[in-house]
Amino acid sequence: MNTKDLLLQEIEQVPEPILEEVLDFLRYLKAHKVLQKQEATLLSEASLAKDWLRPEEEEAWRDL
Template sequence: MEVEEQIIRELHQVPRQHYREILDFIREKKKKAGKLISDTALASESSLKKDWLRPEEDEAWADL
């Protein structure tokens, strides 16, 4: 059984008054995942900018 199916099955067994808490939990997990991606992108920017900020790169992308 896939995890998604297990989650849905479990959700159907939870009292409805807990749905808001579950929704908040899911949204918080999504927010943390998005922040992790943003942090990784920011961390890699400094190491990659030495290749990005070159005249050759500007020329290569000039026609786009």
């Protein structure tokens, strides 16, 4: 049985108030994952910008 099947099995056995908490937590986890990806993108962009803005890079890409 995979994780999804196990979760569905557990969901069938719990009362509605617990399901509401589980749903809230699942939504939190999904939002948190999106924020982590955005943070990584911003940090990468800031780090790479140092190289992108160098005169040598500007020269290398000028004729492309």
